[in-house]
Structures are given as structure tokens and as C-alpha cells.
Amino acid sequence: SREDGVLDSNDRLLEDVDRNIVEDVTKFLFQPPDAPRGSGFDLVALNIQRGRDHGLPPYTKFRNFCGLRPLTGFNDVEALGPFVAELGNVYESVDDIDLFTGLLHEPATNDTGIVGPTLACLLVTQFSHLKSGDRFFFDTSKEEFGFTDDQLANIRETTLASVMCENLRIPQLPENVFIQASNKNNKLVNCRKLKGTLDLRLFRE
Incomplete structure (x- = not known):
């Protein structure tokens, strides 16, 4: 009450x-x-x-x-x-x-x-x-569906900010897009510096 x-x-x-x-x-x-x-x-x-x-x-x-x-x-x-x-x-x-x-x-x-x-x-x-229950969950241990260790390591290093910068026309984003941008703890970064975290070469067969 x-x-x-x-x-x-x-x-x-x-x-x-x-x-x-x-x-x-x-x-x-x-x-x-x-x-x-x-x-x-x-x-x-x-x-x-x-x-x-x-x-x-x-x-x-x-x-x-x-x-x-x-x-x-x-x-x-x-x-x-x-x-x-x-x-x-x-x-x-x-x-x-x-x-x-x-x-x-x-x-x-x-x-x-x-x-x-x-x-x-x-x-x-x-x-x-x-x-x-999701056989495609990204860190599944089932080899026939899961990622390799190198692929998983790269995925875990990839941020949502870098994915957004790669795919959207955004000039800058905070490194952690889940937290409000702050000049003290979560500064805005030029998207050119945030791109390219995901190494697609690791996912080519």
C-alpha cells in the first residue's frame, strides 16, 4: 500500500x-x-x-x-x-x-x-x-550445431555497438549501448573505431 x-x-x-x-x-x-x-x-x-x-x-x-x-x-x-x-x-x-x-x-x-x-x-x-531446448543456442556444446572455440571467442568479444555500427548509418555510439552514454564512464565513440569486431573469416567453411 x-x-x-x-x-x-x-x-x-x-x-x-x-x-x-x-x-x-x-x-x-x-x-x-x-x-x-x-x-x-x-x-x-x-x-x-x-x-x-x-x-x-x-x-x-x-x-x-x-x-x-x-x-x-x-x-x-x-x-x-x-x-x-x-x-x-x-x-x-x-x-x-x-x-x-x-x-x-x-x-x-x-x-x-x-x-x-x-x-x-x-x-x-x-x-x-x-x-x-534450442539446439542453435550460440554456446551449445553439440558440435554438429555449435561454434568452434575460435568462433565462440570472437562472438564473445563482439559488442552490440560494433554490430550496430556495421549495419546502421550511425556516426557514434557508446561502447556499451545498454547503458546511457556518459562522458565519465561510457563515452561516445566514433563508429569507425567500433566496426569490425566480428571476424567473418572464422565462419567461412
Whole structure:
């Protein structure tokens, strides 16, 4: 809630990261500028409905998949935080809790940053599968699809700035295009000095 937030460097109130979702996406999502107030969509409701439409198992099934202990009931504060009892007013059983609802409620731990253990597990699993399931992922160890050691070394030395300079009509770019240009730490460099990092001779058969 706004009362529990903290002030940023400009004395603006920042809301805590918790189970509550800001009204911008629970009341005004995709609301046209000239539409009556409150006629937008609710992202939370949409996510829950999409989970049901696609047949996602309940939250407890994913806890089991991630090797976490079963829920003890609607009093399981350790697993689902201090407001877990409120879920008992909505669901008949803990096995009915929608995945998105459970993920919003579970408190973060020191090991999982700002998300709870189940969501951390699912994020790691998903990104791991995206990498390992792609036979063309650039550092795959499969020789029939992967790059040679020399090719990999050259790819890792190549920056996005050099690729952009090679292919776009840009006079200058910061060496690290993922960070705002700065005269102190990330100066703009003439593109002529950034070109040619990727050695295409290494990729000719």
C-alpha cells in the first residue's frame, strides 16, 4: 500500500513489492484515453482466467514440482504470507488456489530476491529450458550445431555497438549501448573505431 512505501531520492513515494497490484493495471489496463474512468481491464483477473483457460494446474502442484513442502492449510503463513487466511474466503481448499494468486502471495526469501521460491523455481526452469531446448543456442556444446572455440571467442568479444555500427548509418555510439552514454564512464565513440569486431573469416567453411 502507499502508506507502507518508502521515499525515493526525489521524495516520491514508492510502493512496496507485495501481493497488491497497482490500479493502473487492475482498473485501467488498455483503457482508451476518452473512455469513462474505470472501464479498463484487470490484469490480475485476466492472468487468472488465462491460467484456467490453458488448464494450468493449481499453485500446490507447482510447489510440488519445485520440491517445496505441501501447504498445511489457510493458516500457512510461512508459505503464503500474513494474508493467507483471506484466501480461505475465496477458495474451498488450498488445492484450488490459482497459480498466479499463489505466486503473488508467497513471500520472497533471502535466496530468491523479490519473488517467492515457487516463482523463482519456475523462472529458472523456464529460462534453462529455453536455452537447453534450442539446439542453435550460440554456446551449445553439440558440435554438429555449435561454434568452434575460435568462433565462440570472437562472438564473445563482439559488442552490440560494433554490430550496430556495421549495419546502421550511425556516426557514434557508446561502447556499451545498454547503458546511457556518459562522458565519465561510457563515452561516445566514433563508429569507425567500433566496426569490425566480428571476424567473418572464422565462419567461412
